[in-house]
Amino acid sequence: MVLRIQNEEALHAATQRLFKLGRELKVPVQGVLVEQMLPFDHELLLGLRRDARFGPVLTIARGGGVEAELDPDVVNLLLPASQPDIVQAIEHLRCAKLLHGFRGKAGADIGKLSARIAELCSWFTAQSLQEVEINPFAIRGDDAWALDALITPQAA
Numbered sequence: 001m002v003l004r005i006q007n008e009e010a011l012h013a014a015t016q017r018l019f020k021l022g023r024e025l026k027v028p029v030q031g032v033l034v035e036q037m038l039p040f041d042h043e044l045l046l047g048l049r050r051d052a053r054f055g056p057v058l059t060i061a062r063g064g065g066v067e068a069e070l071d072p073d074v075v076n077l078l079l080p081a082s083q084p085d086i087v088q089a090i091e092h093l094r095c096a097k098l099l100h101g102f103r104g105k106a107g108a109d110i111g112k113l114s115a116r117i118a119e120l121c122s123w124f125t126a127q128s129l130q131e132v133e134i135n136p137f138a139i140r141g142d143d144a145w146a147l148d149a150l151i152t153p154q155a156a
Helices: 008-024 066-070 083-092 110-125
Strands: 042-051 055-062 074-078 129-140 143-146 149-153
Touching: 042 110, 055 083, 055 110, 074 083, 083 110, 110 129
Parallel strands: none
Antiparallel strands: 042 055, 042 129, 055 074, 129 143, 129 149
């Protein structure tokens, strides 16, 4: 991964470095994905898993790697869960004050955010997946992006 590429020359150099690294590691590199870095205000961790006892479960936590480990701020919901259920769960997080906007930092649109999470839950329950973890789930206003995800299929 190469970040903060400022111009075409730097992009070309980074691409060549990645292809060279692939050759050195004997990894077949078919191409390079280039994406715009988007600014965001908040991070959550979203986890969806099929629990052997309870069935599908949604976990929402304060996200961002180290923050999630140092300060566990977590809620769990059994699925199916409605958009209002998800709003209520988010409001139970200690970091909810931050999501509403705090000390000049922009807030998130909790209603739209919870609707997107509800759509993700519906998609998950319709798939043959064991787990989906999105961390971080980056948020800015009424927009959100999965910046990193782990998806585990169900065992056959």
